[in-house]
Amino acid sequence: MQKNTQNVQSLVWSFYDLMRSHGIRKHNENEVALKLITILVLSKEDKLPNGLKLSQSLAEYKGEWLALIDALKASEDSQIQRVFSYDNALEDLPLPFIHSAISTLLKYQDITLESPAVDSIRTIISNFTSSTSEGFADFSVYLLANALLGDKSGKTTYLMSPASLPLAIIASEESEGVCYETINQSGMIADALSLMSKNSFEVSYSNALDKPAYITSKNELKTFDHGVSFSPMGVMVPKHISDNIDSYDRFIIPTKKVESANILHLIKQCRGTVVVSVPEGFLYSTMEKDLRQYLVDQGMLKAVISLPSGIWTGTAVKTSLLLIEPNGNNQSVRFIDVTGEEFIEKTTKRLLSLSNIDIILEYLASDKELDCATSVSSSLIQKNDYDLSVGRYLLDPKEKRVNKILSESTTVTLDRIVRFERGLSVKPDEGDYTVLEVGASELNDIGDISVPTKEANISESERAKNQTGFLQPNDIIFILKGSAGKLGIVPEDVPTTGDRCWMVNRSAIVIRTISDKVNPKVLYAYLKSDIGQTQISGLIKGATIPNISLKELKQIPVIVPSLEEREQAIACIDKSRETQKAIQKLLSEQYAIQSELWSL
Template identity: 25%
Template sequence: MYEKLIHQLAQLLRGNMLPDEFYPVALQLLAWVRVSKRGRLTGGLAFNPVEPPRDAKHLVSIFNQIGSSEALGPDSSAFVYVSPALQHLSPGQVLQALELLADANLDLPWATDNLTAAMSSAAGKSFASLPNELTGLMAKLARVEPSMKVYLPFEQSFQLTAVVQTLSAATFSETKMAWPFPWLVNLLSDTSASVYVGDSLERPGFLEEGRLTQFDISLGFPPFGVKYDPMLAERDLFGRFPEQTASIAVLAVRHILARTKGRAVVAVPNGLLFSPGAERSLREDLLAKKQIEAVVALPAALLPNTALAFSLLILNRENASDEIVFVDGANDALFKKDGRGRAVLTAWEQIADLVLSRIENDISRIISVEDVLGNDAQLQVNRYCKSSDGEAVEALLAKFPNRALVELVSIVRPLPISSSDEGISVQEVGPADFPEYGYAQIPGRQVFITEAALAKGRKQFLRPFDIAITIKGSVGKVAIFPPEIDVGVSAGWVVGQSCLVLRVDDKGIIDPRVLFSFLKSEIGQALLKQIVSGASVPLIQLRELEKIRIPVPDRLEQEKTIEAFEKIVEIERLVASSRDEQRKLSNAIWTI
């Protein structure tokens, strides 16, 4: 019913306003008429169909009076802000809109989740909407029960608030957005959400005698990528922030824990799960206190306005957990793509059941806190939920003696290049120059280095059989350089800034061509994929690269690999020669 009324209002009003301006105006009109019909407003503040407002200016005046009064209690805030677009309506439009609403039956409430969903689907990028499947998953993971007091900081779309209200729990929401929507929801849905306008971190609300009110559970979806003043921790009056950091992810988790008695479900960027510094300090503290119940990875492109992948962190301050459930919610079987390339979480209830029932299967694992701490306190789900490729890697490593990569090679960082076209000219080889087969033969571009960099970095020039590996962007791409790399025109080559050089220390243990062949193989690429991290740009951390296990075959097996590699090199040489011949013949057909 309400959706139909909104559609009819849109036909009447949208000619005078932008789509983003329409909903605040339409919802205020709808709420005003509804509460007037139900007797919550009286006298000159109420809608009177016999004497409707003369024009938009008169209507704005009434709304301003309601907003500055206590006529609707806290929900009077629904009329504190009045969109300038309302003033642009003609007297005829105002009259037609109010006649439409006067004739409508507005007794029944507009279901909260339907109202917020309608708003999110129509309001565009300015409205940070969340998929219904995601809000349902978060509420189920939080184990929301009737009569619970639920804290919801960082609200924007109020969809989390709405789904919690459908479960008959009391909601306490915080938002930085000074707009009427949350109170309009109360008026249209007959709910009683407590709403505080302010920054949850800088100026939190819901205080009792100057202390932070504690809530049974919390659900939070902090905005990703926002930076705060690193000095916030020193200014904080509530002792919430052990880490001095600008990261909203760390600060938000600390803030939510400080306000929660029991369980909390927080959306976090994947960087929180692996990054050093304050992020690592937070992870180690949560692990030491055994406050992590589960980590759920979610697919990229799940949110409307970004392709960023993220995860859900399920925490519990009430009951310590010796084990953590890791669920790969980004598994292809759990979501589908819509026609616009967005991910739709079709199996969100299955994901919740895996966490709540603590079940292990092909997409979930239960790992002890001690094992996670032993794994550098890393919380990325792909470290623990092995794919079929991951199982193949483990099977191969079980067949051969193996060593950590750092035991086999020296890892050389790229030479810093000059920001200007001055200095010493060198040739740079980047991922785009890595060939599909054989040795890397052609550098991509000329760059310059300073004399000081040259003096300190002679070992960073490429040497015979060096292996380059990309650790940022096109991660995992590898190339090997020929025996003549350091002589003639090939002297003075360096790798690009997104690469590292792997230089085999003892060719008696493993030949560089064998190591390269393994890293380039399907199994080697699957192994590297397991250590890829990065919230927006894929990357491989050096300490993770150093630890990967490399199979070390015996000399006979290595000789077979070398023979196969050199045959690939020869085929590539013949192919290149044939291409040159093709080019010459083609150019000779027509000449200028």
């Protein structure tokens, strides 16, 4: 007998091929395939209404086929009724397709199917396209989340949000107490998969944040042992939720994102382990700081597991799993990075899968300091302004070497030796003075900044009150957003008065030394060094638009150089400038010679 996985997955793919060959709309293919497999499962379990069975006559006579669908719609089982009453997708199928589909199902009538729901959803995930209504994580992520929940025997599990559906199926293989709440009204897919599962799970179609389905007779939230949410990313909540206008008093921390509101809901709805997925920005953004602080200070946060980008079918956004214990008393948080080669394997050119889940669980249970796992005290997280970025606490070998060097050196924080200047506020074609804007494109790899070409105009009053916003000789330009971490040094002959002065654009900041004891060339050489670049790289955040927090930049330690090091640094920058001028001179000579050939 063939393995069930191969059987069910090949069955789903055969339906996909049949539908495509008969011109059936692609966005219906998952629905049609699941309904057909549900009929097969119900037939094998003698659960088709009126004693009906799969037979060849269903394939020959559309009247019998329609009678079967009508009987399913009239079933006393609410899930069966919902699956087949959702629309007329099966009734509208052409007879040639019905004939082929029933013939295909009959081949599986006497084959044991151990986990048809699990294998069906795995196939759907692998067949994900942009037209599919939900984006799912790779199936391996749901296996990891299921393992994080622990033993589910005799316990209840609550799942919310459409992307959590695969985990509802996996959990139902181990427990009869699984409840899935989703806002997705096209959710006959959830009911179909429930009917295929070893233990059917309860499906409720409601908005858990607005009107939760699982409440007691006293109008209190029903509590579960476990809770899970693979939340939609970046979706904003309605104002009444952000203002905590809620009869269940869930949203006690101000929040504007659905993923955060879901966390607060789960904390109220569950008494045991909670697993949630969050986008990378949740771990450090100012908007979510209050919630991070609440989770850490209350001892609820047990672990942060950083997942690789490319683990979701619908987006390349990097995400993490949070392991939360609403009744916990955690004094530290375990940080685990599973983005290394040890834990990932490619499934397609764009998508990844997790491997070695058992090792991830071992690292979670351990308190040892490992290359990809560490335990961090709540007090240290507090000192780091509740930043939960895994990269903040797990350092690669190069970062560890830099930290060792810094610990053995005399250092001073950057904000003690410099001040930071922003660019001026400008409006195109307004004002009497022309200024030139410096951005990332003007920053060369070595030496001086190229002469900017982008012009803007400012008024006399704006110029007079913002004179410090103009660039001065040997100012250091630092890009905070976009080409984050890129830097350059202003040439000594930059114009500082009159028309066509220079200023930085809005993506950059000016670093200007405030003491004669600190030579800007020395500081620039330090920031460009291996040690400086390693420190700067560790500050970069943002999966879509890389950025650096100015607050964090101000606090990086700078090694106080010896006299010899200062002299070497100044000589290095001067030499870079000489080299760059020589290169520009040679290029100009080359262009002049070339322009004389076959000129017009």
